[in-house]
Amino acid sequence: MTSHSISPSQAESSxxxxxxxxxxxxxxxxxxxxxxxxxxxxxxxDWHALKAISFQQPELVVPYVHLLELEVDED
Incomplete structure (x- = not known):
């Protein structure tokens, strides 16, 4: 796994x-x-980090919102 510049703990810290x-x-x-x-x-x-950033700086996540959308299981 590559070194992450953004970690969930950084993005979700209090x-x-x-x-x-x-x-x-x-x-x-x-x-x-x-x-x-x-x-x-x-x-x-990475998904949780992006999700947390979407609350803090939503303008940065707009181009990537498709990565956060959840798929609904219709079964």
Whole structure:
């Protein structure tokens, strides 16, 4: 697994929210798009980080909102 510049603990901390750059969010989204994780936990960590950023800085996540949408199981 690659080194993450954004971790869920950073994104969800009770400390004052860290300000993320467009480049950091793009890197996170790119990892999610590639979906080349060695375990499901890496993917979940990145997904949760992006979700947390969507609450703190929603303007940065707009291009990647499709990565956060949940699919409904119709069965």
């Amino acid at each position: 400390a004052p929210p860290r300000r993320y750059t467009e480049a950091e969010v793009a890197e996170l989204a790119e990892r999610l798009e590639r979906d080349e994780y060695t375990s499901v936990f890496g993917c979940l960590e």
